[in-house]
Amino acid sequence: MSPFTITLIRFGFLALLWIFVFAIVGVLRSDIYGTRVSRRSQRRAANAGATAGTAGAGAGAAAAAGAGAAAPAAATTGSVPPPRYPTPPRGQQPADQAAPPRPAQHAGSRPPVLTVTTGPLAGTTIPLRAGGVVIGRNPECALVLPDDFASGRHVKIYATTQGWYAEDLGSTNGTLLDDAALRPGSPQPMRTGAVLTVGRTTLELRG
Numbered sequence: 001m002s003p004f005t006i007t008l009i010r011f012g013f014l015a016l017l018w019i020f021v022f023a024i025v026g027v028l029r030s031d032i033y034g035t036r037v038s039r040r041s042q043r044r045a046a047n048a049g050a051t052a053g054t055a056g057a058g059a060g061a062a063a064a065a066g067a068g069a070a071a072p073a074a075a076t077t078g079s080v081p082p083p084r085y086p087t088p089p090r091g092q093q094p095a096d097q098a099a100p101p102r103p104a105q106h107a108g109s110r111p112p113v114l115t116v117t118t119g120p121l122a123g124t125t126i127p128l129r130a131g132g133v134v135i136g137r138n139p140e141c142a143l144v145l146p147d148d149f150a151s152g153r154h155v156k157i158y159a160t161t162q163g164w165y166a167e168d169l170g171s172t173n174g175t176l177l178d179d180a181a182l183r184p185g186s187p188q189p190m191r192t193g194a195v196l197t198v199g200r201t202t203l204e205l206r207g
Contacts (some may be wrong), residue, residue: 113125
């Protein structure tokens, strides 16, 4: 092989080496700085952005116009607030929930009680409630009498604004108030010390 041929081969290898070096540099540059965008691509992107901005502005104007038209209508047909009713002071009950009437009592006096003086429950005492107490053989009564001569719901004692009253509830053997018979449906007043007779049981109202 002649020296000239060897020299050409060397130059060829040298040229291939430089081409390889430039190719590597180009790849590294694209990886570091990214792909360059041409001006034509930039123009297309700018035109697309302008078109989208115009459409968004038109939609915003339409929405603003709709809101402006709805505002006067809402102002014209504004809802009327519901009326406010005064709240009763704490501890005060409405008229339809008023407490039952209570008999007048003197200051410092104890609430009246009903005491069994004779009969199977002699010595038993029950306090009287303004709403009333029922006496009889029924287990639901306030005072249950183990007396065969007493009815299930025999007599009721309750309070009014004028005092305590006793009312026979249609008993079989009747009720005596101070030796006077009570008629069913005709309540009679009871004073302190009054004696009530139910069958074989005698009760006294004590204040």
